[in-house]
Amino acid sequence: MRPATDPPVAEPLLSVQGLHAGYGHGEVLHGIDVTVPRGQVVVLLGANGAGKTTLMRCISGELRATGRIELDGDALGGLPAHQISRRGVALVPQGRGTFADLSVRDNLAVAALQLPRAERDVEMERWLDRFPRLAERSKVAAGMLSGGEQQMLAIARACIGRPRVLMCDEPSLGLSPAMSKEVFEVFEQLHDESGLAMLIVEQNAGLALGVADLALVIEGGRIVWRGTPRDLHDDDALVSAYIGDLEEI
Incomplete structure (x- = not known):
């Protein structure tokens, strides 16, 4: 398996560096680094409990963390959720909210x-x-x-x-296949029309990778792989270990 090295990307818009976070005395994220380039769609894949939702909650200001979170070079860490939203980071939470x-x-x-x-x-x-x-x-x-x-x-x-960055946590959860496809068509339209940067957490890897510019795989609170959707699709060992069925791509 390739190491988690960065492929060439556009200028960073949302940047997470060395993030540690958890609940009580249990740490969930262990020094995680994530970048959402300007105008690109980044998909975060991984098993339940890997830390995907925790990362989204940290970026949106719902959960305190140590490390650095920046939007276009401006620090967001420590700001309350409503101020982070007004600076341009919007979250569609799991369960819609x-x-x-x-x-x-x-x-x-x-x-x-x-x-x-x-x-x-x-x-x-x-x-x-x-x-x-x-x-x-x-x-x-x-x-x-x-x-x-x-x-x-x-x-x-x-x-x-x-918003400048749209974050979506499990947008297809509980939806029919037809409705899930329609939701991801909306993401594709938003990106094509306005170049909106997105960070999408999704269990349906086939749908998610269909709209992604970059893909990340998280395991145990650490990014274990990053690259293009095609790189991921072509890595049979990686798909078997972390993703499962990609027939929908």
Whole structure:
């Protein structure tokens, strides 16, 4: 297996260096380094319990860590989650995290509060136009939506603040294969239209690698491999050890 060395990449936008984090006295991340280049999609793969969600929580400010987290050279470590969000790092958490009792429109309205007042309605309508199903159900409580509709609402809510980096934790979790494919088509469209940088944690490696510029494999809180999706696809030993079935690529 190749060592975890960096392939040539674009200019770093989000940078994580020497990150240590955990819960109580148990350390989960052991000096992890991750880079999301400007305008690229990075996919983080690994087994359950490897540290993927912990990394996302550290970057978003939900969990304290030691090490360095930077966005375009500016330190984010130690900032509260709402300040990190306003600086341009948006997280779609595992389980979507929508406000179940609020309508689709009200969920978007809450997210739009970080925008200038004059731009809020325009931005909300833009995202409702992108997701016609949400527009049709704009007055329905988020908790009454299907899993796929909730995921689309979570993506729209994260993007309405015009983030510089979009992070998504297990976006296909609990979705049908058809809906999972539709969600990843949304990611591809966002990237193609605006060059939005993304960090995606996903168990469905086939779908994830289909939209990725770079792939990372994490095991035991350490990055054990990094390279292009094609490099990963061609490494049978690596796929067998860490990924499983890649027939969907």
